[in-house]
Amino acid sequence: AQTVTQSQPEMSVQEAETVTLSCTYDTSESDYYLFWYKQPPSRQMILVIRQEAYKQQNATENRFSVNFQKAAKSFSLKISDSQLGDAAMYFCAYRMSWVSNFGNEKLTFGTGTRLTIIP
């Protein structure tokens, strides 16, 4: 079974600084997707960034970027120029590829990291 581990229950960062959230996962698959989701106090889960395992290039979305290390099974999220609106729970998630697992497109989530932004 696939597992996703987030070893930092809480993190804090000064506004405008950079912070990195860690995520490791365990799988025997070679083709899969990885995600970072954000859950603000409104509880609405928002997709921050996604990475396809067969792509070596790290995904970026504006101030958000990932460091994807496939051999190490590591998928960290870097938030640059942190803003007050970035305060939220962040969840790392894994999904097997559809090609090899039709009908089994569930996401497996980590336990989350609560990010606090210090003004």
Place this chain on the structure above:
Amino acid sequence: DVKVTQSSRYLVKRTGEKVFLECVQDMDHENMFWYRQDPGLGLRLIYFSYDVKMKEKGDIPEGYSVSREKKERFSLILESASTNQTSMYLCASSFRGRKSTNEKLFFGSGTQLSVL
């Protein structure tokens, strides 16, 4: 915008009651999911469905059942609610198959259920 709507934001029930949590999506998604969110445990999958009348057990199905009679609606049922089912319940949906953004999950805003 894709909308996943959960019928209640907050719900308080008594031990032993039968509880229905409803979820409706408006994007013609084949896949629908029920997750449970608890502090320190993250999101855990209870059940999912990849088509009408189809259901698959997730990681923690005990004490729950589901119903998917129509494509847009996925119901989570607690046959006899217990205090250890007090939790946040999140519904999600997605397309099935390899499309441009099919693997993305769209979430509802959650139902906080308290069982007293």
